[in-house]
Amino acid sequence: MPTTPAPATDLGPDPVPPAAADLAEKRSTVRALLRLWPYVRPVRARLGTAAVIAILASCVGLVIPLVLKWMVDGPVADGDPAGVWLGAGYLLLLGVAEALLFGLRRWLVARPLAGVEAGMRADLYRHLQRLPVAFHDRWASGQLLSRGTTDLMLLRMFLAFPLTFLLVNGVTILVGVGIMLVQDWTLGLVVLGPAVPVMITCGIFEKKYSAVARRAQDQVGDLTTVVEESVLGIRIIKGFGRHRSQARAFHELSHTLRGTELRKARLLAAIWAVIVTLPEVAIGAALVVGSVQVADGALSAGTLVAFLSTALALRWPVESIGFLLAMSQEAATATDRYFEVMDAQVESAGGAGDRTPVPESGGRGPASRGAARAVQAPGEARLPAATDGLRFENVRFRYPDAAPGSPPLLADVDLHIRSGESMALVGATGSGKTTLTALVPRLHEVTGGRITLDGEDITALSREELRAMVAVAFEEPTLFSATVGENVLMGAAEDAGAAELDRALAVAQADFAHALPEGTGTQVGEQGLSLSGGQRQRLALARAVVGRPRFLVLDDPLSALDVHTEAAVEAALRQVLADTTALIVAHRPSTVLLADRVALLSEGRIAAVGTHHELLRTSPEYARLMSGLAGAGDDEDLQEGDGR
Ligand SMILES: Nc1ncnc2c1ncn2[C@@H]1O[C@H](COP(=O)(O)OP(=O)(O)OP(=O)(O)O)[C@@H](O)[C@H]1O
Numbered sequence: 001m002p003t004t005p006a007p008a009t010d011l012g013p014d015p016v017p018p019a020a021a022d023l024a025e026k027r028s029t030v031r032a033l034l035r036l037w038p039y040v041r042p043v044r045a046r047l048g049t050a051a052v053i054a055i056l057a058s059c060v061g062l063v064i065p066l067v068l069k070w071m072v073d074g075p076v077a078d079g080d081p082a083g084v085w086l087g088a089g090y091l092l093l094l095g096v097a098e099a100l101l102f103g104l105r106r107w108l109v110a111r112p113l114a115g116v117e118a119g120m121r122a123d124l125y126r127h128l129q130r131l132p133v134a135f136h137d138r139w140a141s142g143q144l145l146s147r148g149t150t151d152l153m154l155l156r157m158f159l160a161f162p163l164t165f166l167l168v169n170g171v172t173i174l175v176g177v178g179i180m181l182v183q184d185w186t187l188g189l190v191v192l193g194p195a196v197p198v199m200i201t202c203g204i205f206e207k208k209y210s211a212v213a214r215r216a217q218d219q220v221g222d223l224t225t226v227v228e229e230s231v232l233g234i235r236i237i238k239g240f241g242r243h244r245s246q247a248r249a250f251h252e253l254s255h256t257l258r259g260t261e262l263r264k265a266r267l268l269a270a271i272w273a274v275i276v277t278l279p280e281v282a283i284g285a286a287l288v289v290g291s292v293q294v295a296d297g298a299l300s301a302g303t304l305v306a307f308l309s310t311a312l313a314l315r316w317p318v319e320s321i322g323f324l325l326a327m328s329q330e331a332a333t334a335t336d337r338y339f340e341v342m343d344a345q346v347e348s349a350g351g352a353g354d355r356t357p358v359p360e361s362g363g364r365g366p367a368s369r370g371a372a373r374a375v376q377a378p379g380e381a382r383l384p385a386a387t388d389g390l391r392f393e394n395v396r397f398r399y400p401d402a403a404p405g406s407p408p409l410l411a412d413v414d415l416h417i418r419s420g421e422s423m424a425l426v427g428a429t430g431s432g433k434t435t436l437t438a439l440v441p442r443l444h445e446v447t448g449g450r451i452t453l454d455g456e457d458i459t460a461l462s463r464e465e466l467r468a469m470v471a472v473a474f475e476e477p478t479l480f481s482a483t484v485g486e487n488v489l490m491g492a493a494e495d496a497g498a499a500e501l502d503r504a505l506a507v508a509q510a511d512f513a514h515a516l517p518e519g520t521g522t523q524v525g526e527q528g529l530s531l532s533g534g535q536r537q538r539l540a541l542a543r544a545v546v547g548r549p550r551f552l553v554l555d556d557p558l559s560a561l562d563v564h565t566e567a568a569v570e571a572a573l574r575q576v577l578a579d580t581t582a583l584i585v586a587h588r589p590s591t592v593l594l595a596d597r598v599a600l601l602s603e604g605r606i607a608a609v610g611t612h613h614e615l616l617r618t619s620p621e622y623a624r625l626m627s628g629l630a631g632a633g634d635d636e637d638l639q640e641g642d643g644r
């Protein structure tokens, strides 16, 4: 089901302040839109020129009534056909000039604005890549998708139209009103009558529309999430015959969105009605008053014609204000939504003391410990570097969104995997094994304690260094829409070639890749769903070993393999593990036997460490875990293991 969109204030570790809603209401459209300036700056010259051209075009349009006045009072009154033709010629010229100028404006802004949109989209994507896993855990993907698509499109449209035309129309209205007042100030005042009520309506409209626009955009995000989930989960939906309930969920959401869109339409209709009706009434009144004045001889017919055509020429600039304001509101919301993501803290590049600790209720103060560690140079590690292996020291961890007051998931993990040693990590399901492995490549930050690689605190390493040292393969093998080779070589240095690829495929027993229609150049479908689970797992394993990492972290990497393939992968892995320091999460005794020693994770601690046989003897919990699993079909493995 869709998650409700996370408001900006919900992103930090702080709870949502109660005043958040008020703040959101008080936020100013202009201030929101001003944040676009850094992106607009590079194209400001073009936009400025375009605005000037548009103002010019509008003013050219306003000259037309003056020519009309000259025609009516001059050639028409005098019965001079040549003069009328001349006037018509002028009008044609003015019309063509206006059209050309507007065309030029369009041409001027189209390319730079497409560039602004592309730039913002690229920034968003880059930022999303750098945001911590915890952020992605919390945000629904549809919300991010809709920000990268709909919202950015709204912003481009705002920059193309309302930004220019609110200015252009404002100037046009001012000049037009000036002209009308000069023609005849009493008529001018009659036409200006509705200005105040129109402005008040615009103010009310803006506030109401802003809230609805935000709601609509968030709902589009929810809808996108549902579509995305049901496309990705189509196998489950079909397998369980859930398409009806899924369709119902979708229908409900789209019905809600429809309601919100209708509310937007109603608001627009209301402002449109006021903005159109009041000026029309005023023009009608001016027509009556003007006709009376012409009849009395107080006003020339030409002046009345000029006055009325100026008033009519101002109709569009006035009427379009409703639309323009609506688009501006949507753009302001889109800007807010865009920067909610852009303002989220990215992972630091690395280096000592840069960790942003997640507040922890009770226990040791992670912040002060972190600060103390920051001054400790890597050389101060207890063992000489390069022989120390992978160490967990008093590691504490709780998920940022864990229930307040709940005990940390990892309370006090102390574990030392010696250099070149492979350690299996065993524990009940949900005990935090996956979480512990994710701490090593810093997908999550420890909330206390530290992890060292060859004596160096992982927070003192840059992300690049860290990720070059550590390779990972997770329970869920993730593949991308790319070729098999590209998927595997993701784990290697840029210059890695076919030799490395073949070696890694051999280690992971993924030679099936060579037999694919186009060998390692075969495209795997989205998420690798065109491959079997075991095939995907082996490719993910190949990706983990291809870069010959010094540290290997494998989260139950062999779970989807048949007994024979598993045995083959194990044989090959044993060679890799011989000179790699490895932490391998294992559920099956056969996987455990790959490792030199086993650690048992229980209740947030390492409860026991030893060889498989030692633990079977000394730890009842370990024996229970292993025998329970053996009972599920791994008897042979266990007995085989016991025999070794
Ligand atoms: N992103 C997350 N946010 C909050 N809590 C989480 C998150 N991921 C996992 N948890 C919680 O942390 C606990 C440990 O999860 P973890 O995936 O580490 O278990 P595990 O030992 O790997 O289990 P399994 O053997 O089933 O793979 C679970 O109770 C889970 O609910």
Ligand SMILES: [Mg+2]
Pocket (backbone or CB within 6 Å): 433, 434, 435, 475, 555
């Ligand atoms: Mg797990």
